[in-house]
Structures are given as C-alpha cells and as structure tokens.
Amino acid sequence: MSGKNINVSLKIWRQDGPKTVGSFAEYKISISPDASFLEMLDEINNDLESKNQIPIAFESDCREGICGTCGLVINGQPHGPIPKIATCQLHMRNFKDGDPIWIEPFRAKAFPIIKDLVVDRSGFDEILQTGGYISINTGGVPDANAIPISKDIASLAMDAAACIGCGACVAACKNASAMLFVSAKVSQYALLPQGQPERSQRVQSMVAKMDELGFGSCTNTYACEAECPKGISVTNIARMNRDYIKASVTSNSVE
Amino acid sequence: MSWFNTFFNSSIGKKLFMGITGISLILFLKFHLINNLSLFGGPEIFNTVVKNLESIKPLVRVIEVVLALIFLIHIFNGIRLWIENKKARPVKYAVNGSSKNSTIYSRTMAQTGSIIFIFLVIHLRTFWMSFNSIGVVGIEEHKYYEFVASTFLDPIYSGFYVFAMILLGLHLNHGFQSVFQTFGWTHKKYTPIINVIGTIYSIFVAIAFASIPIYFLFIQGGK
Ligand code: SF4
Ligand code: FES
16 A cells, blocks of 8 residues: 555536536545556545535446446546556556546537546447448358468558457547547458458448548547557557558449 | 539549649649749849740749639638538537647638738739739839849738738748648558658748848848
C-alpha cells in the first residue's frame, strides 16, 4: 500500500438520456492512490446510492484492458493521460492531490450518448457486419499449418487484431474519424492469405458503412494512434487507403 | 461513372484528391520559387525571365488554367472536409486535450489554408494582374523588377507576405508527409526520411519566398 489518500475534485458529465441536455456535476472524493480509476467511480456511486441518488452511468466489463468496453475522456484525453492503456487500467496514483479531473463521454455524432458517460458504439458492429469475416470451406478440419505465413506478416496481422474496438480513436480525432479502427479490422484480414477472397469487397463495404454512419474524414493528425490503448499504428490506415484506392480503381464494378 | 462519384465522395477519395492536388501545388511552388529567386540577380535577369515567360504565353495560359482547377479542387474539398468534420462532432469537449496527442499544424490546416487563400487573392491582384496588364495597375514597359521592388517597400504588404509564408511552411510541413500516408506509401525505411525531407522542404520554401520582401524592404529600401 502506498500510503496516504489523495483528494481529488471531479467534474463529471451527467445526462439523463439521449435527448436531454447534459451538464457537468461536481464531486469530491478522498481515495487511495492504489485504487483504479473505475474503482474510484464505484466509490462515488456507492456513496450516491447510499444517499438515494442516481449513480453515474459508465461502462466496464473485463477491467483488464482486453474487452474495449470502458472508455472515458479524462481531462481531454480518451483513456486518460497514460499512453497505451485503457481507462480500466488507469490508477489514481497518476493524479496528484488536489488535481481537478474532468470526465466526459466519447463525443461523436456516430456515438450518441445513451446516459451520462455511456455512448452507443453499435456503429462499430455495423461496420464489422459489412466485412469483418472470411470465407472458409466446410468439411474436415484443415491442418493448422497448411498455409505458410511468415512471422513478420503474422505479427503485423496480430498487431492489427489487437484492436479492442473501444472507440478511443474516434473520441481522440478532431474529426471523429473511425479510420484507425476500420483500418485495423481491414488490415488484420488483408495481411493474411485467408482474407484475400473478400479483400477488395471488404474494404469498400467497410469504408462505405463508416462514411454512412457519420464518422468524419481522416486528415492525418495521428491523434488516434497517440491515444489508442493498444498502440494500433497509423500504417494500418495507409494500408487501408492503398487497398481502398486499388479496389475502387481496378474493380469491375461500375456502380 | 457512378463508381467514380462514390470514390470521389468517400472519405478516402476526398483525402486522395486533397493529396493529389496538394502535391501538384507543392511541385508548382518549386517552379514559382525558382523564377522568384531570379529577382536576386537584379533587374536585367528578372525582367528577362518574365519576358521569356511572355514569349510562351499560350503555354503559360494553359498551365494557369490547370493550376486554377487544381486550386479549386483543393479549396473546395478542403472546405467540404472542414464542414463535414465539424458536423461529425456536434458537441465539443469541455477540456481539449488535442495538444497532447497531435501537432498544432496538423490540426490547423483549414486555418492556415484560409489565410494562404486570402494571401493568394491579394498576391494575384498585385502581381498577376499587373504583370498581365489587367485592370488599372499597369506596369511601365517591361519594368517588372522595379514594380516588385516598389511594392515590397510597403512594410504592411511585406509583413503580411512574410506572415503568409510562415503559415505556408506550416501547411506544407503537414501536407507533404500527409500525401504519402494518404496514397498508402508508408514504409519503415522511407517514411522517416520523407518526414525529414518534408520539413526541410517546407522550411526552405517559407524562408526562400519570405526572403524576397525582406530583401527589398530592408536591404534595397534601406539604401
Ligand atoms: S484502434 Fe485503438 S482506439 Fe481505436 S477502437 Fe481499436 S483499440 Fe480502440
Ligand atoms: S473494461 Fe475491458 S478494456 Fe476496460
């Protein structure tokens, strides 16, 4: 245990529902520096409930940085000030006594607020449904190593597949663009032999869906990469650009 | 052609056309700069350069039309991206953390671009129109150098010129490497080199263009 509690004052976004107007509410708490950020919010909620007040709505599931459910904008940064971690991996020891902490939901037209800090990220699911799959043959179980894949390529694909779909890239981007997420999903298939049959159709459908859902256009500020908890690289965006341009220019479809 | 429409209007398509027009303008700037630097050679050299350009007028006209088109696409797409991207985040953050995750010049392309556009309009009005004897501001028979020199004696005019060139440098610094990312040309070996070349090029272009008003205002004018 690393000693004394710290006192922080929080400004947290409260909004009753999707259509209502939200505003910041102030809370003060004395908390152990060993507590995680979400435990700190749990404490506030316990306190609110004990006073018969409505707790703050926020999302979390695994609390170990693998599910992508959590996601808060803390002092203007998605997942807080520490790079390459999710909100659930952030600890109060990263804040100093007396620090003001602003907590806001991810803000984007394509991520409408459901309540307080909870936003609707089902747009990501819709994008995945348009192309996040591969064709496989039915029949006997194929040998795991039947298709040779070089270590380099396998690693790149794995790096792309590390995306947990949290949406911090959208939250960080000044244009609320989903390019980093979509490019990670496009890349994880495009890099591997198994992803080739749908390669060009996939990138076209996923980009079309992304645009349709009202995410902004990428202007290469690379804020997404800086805030991504999984360190997804913007080279995935370059790969997606390349694939999309190639697919659009060379495909036989004139529609 | 509906595939082209879809492509052109997709987020990646808009970005691609921003990049193609951007890199064309970067290339154009290089030629423009070489011509400008001949001002340092004195009246004779500069006036001859302009006269030589006069002698290939039809070709110059064609290039000007193409350039105008490129500019229009770049500006039109830029404005469209700016408006659409604003709409993608209708409610702003109370705390803006963008300085912690991105560079200022990458976030202010619309702002630097707008001021460069204002500069361009003034610039065309002063120089392009006069050199082509359009409107009231005529130039005495082939005295181009003298016209440039007297224009830059105005400190406000020269000051704005220098200011616009600094913004141009910032705009190019983001734009240059951005083009390669947009085209999908990234590579572990070459991307860092491209970034460095982009920055050097931008600084060079800004300094070289800005050196001209500074030269006329302080060195020539100071005599
Ligand atoms: S790319 Fe990174 S920030 Fe974006 S959804 Fe995936 S893990 Fe989250
Ligand atoms: S709760 Fe699962 S990643 Fe944070």
